[in-house]
Amino acid sequence: MRISNLILSTTLIALLSSLSLNVLAADGAIKVRSIAQIEVEVTAKDGSKTMERKPVEKAVPGTEIIFTNSFENISTKAASDIVINNPIPNSTTYKAGSAFGQDCEILFSADGGKTFGVAESLKIKASDGAEHIALPKDYTHIRWSYKKQLPAGNTGEVGFRATIN
């Protein structure tokens, strides 16, 4: 799992500020960060090519964006039943099979977040009223349900890819 320097540094500050005894106080318990990146091919001196993630630049129709949501328990108590809900951003189309998240059940919605299901089970109603299997382009939301507890100080990361329409 990737942890950026930014997260580490901000974590230290957050840890310091969260040394209160207010156990039930939700605020300040988990830090949620969302970033948008692109992947570019980088050629090393030896000619080998690797994919490297960079901040979004030159975003034009067709560009694939990697949206990553990281969450970190900055409290002293374990968190549980973590559910992350992410609407597919405007003007983008979800890339099939791209949602990722360790120890997560990943469900999708094709009806604006009213109902969620596994990708294969989603249906949408066409304008003629007939039901069709929802295609990735029909997805409106992604929901990750973290199946474990997140102990104090631990982090998790979920995300997906979408293409600019």
Next chain:
Amino acid sequence: MKTNTTHKPTKLVALMAGAALFGMVAQSALAAPIGTASGTVISNLATLDYKVGTLAQTPIGSSAAGNTAGAGTATPFTVDNKINLSVVDAGAVTTVTPGQNGAVHTFTVTNLGNTVQDFALVAANLLTGTVVAGNADTFDGTGLVAFIDTNSNGVLDVGEKTFIDELPSGSSVVVTVLSNIPLGLTTIDFSNISLLATARAGGAAGAAVGAALVNAGANTAGVDVVFADTVPGTDDIALNGDSSARGTYDVVTATLTVQKTVTPICDPADGNVNPKNIPGSAVRYAITVSNSGTVAASLTSLGDTLDAALLMDPKLNSGAMPATNCVSGNVANSLSASGFAATFGTGVAPGTFVAADATTAGASIAGQIITITYGSLTTANHLVPSATLAVGDYVTVFFNAFVQ
């Protein structure tokens, strides 16, 4: 929404353009934009629900830097200006005749980017020998100019623009190229040209093309220009903000053949049985003009001066027996009151005619000079005279002459 780049019929398009707010040019096909418009801000916001122990906690929204409370802040980025276009030749070669001025060839330029753009246009002659669709270039036209022929009259009128002004994303416009064709060319001659369209800054209609575009270096928070023309045209390189296509002018000319045959008809001794060319005998002349070229010809007139030893037969003697009828002006054997007959048709001239082919106008003799005026050549079989000789067609004019 489905992207629709289909061309509309020209007439319909002209109506649409007239109603458009852009004051868009005619001959353009307005279509749905391609892709998310530049300047659009795409935002992402994730919301996290959780429990501590058994107690549900207040959801936390995400932010770019990391958020620990509240609804969070969307992580945004701005969609940049994608530059992409296509230039497509109209497909058919433009047929031209030697000496033709302002010969029209057309291309279609389509804005495949996500932003309204201007496009600079450059029409150029290709090098001699350059082959386009099997046709090798043999000559250059002169005065090449590319423009938007708003009124579709094939002429660069005052007010018509030599660049594409404000072409919306996904829309197409027809670009007209004019070329002056030199004289002295034949049907084997071709002139191949290219049209290069280069994206320029859009945003404001005007009398001049928009500013040149530069592919962005480092990303900025605003709208950056991104050259995305990944498929190069015929005469440009990829990812350079331009595209091109080639077209052909094909020279067509009429190739006329004039053939004059002479056949003995009768002589005063043998009639029409093995007639000989003795004094007092009649011969028949057939003058055939045929067009083996690739374009119709407009025939004017043909003059033929009879030898002084010949006398034209004013009645076009059939040569029928008795032999005593083999004299000039014989009415009994007359096939034509004018002395002439003419046949028209396609392919090889048969060399024969019938009574209904007798001419009523268009052929005459003055002194020894026979004049055929094709534009008025009329017979009972050919009531509507025409100077036009179509490709593959012939016209034959018959008359008799007596040997003095």
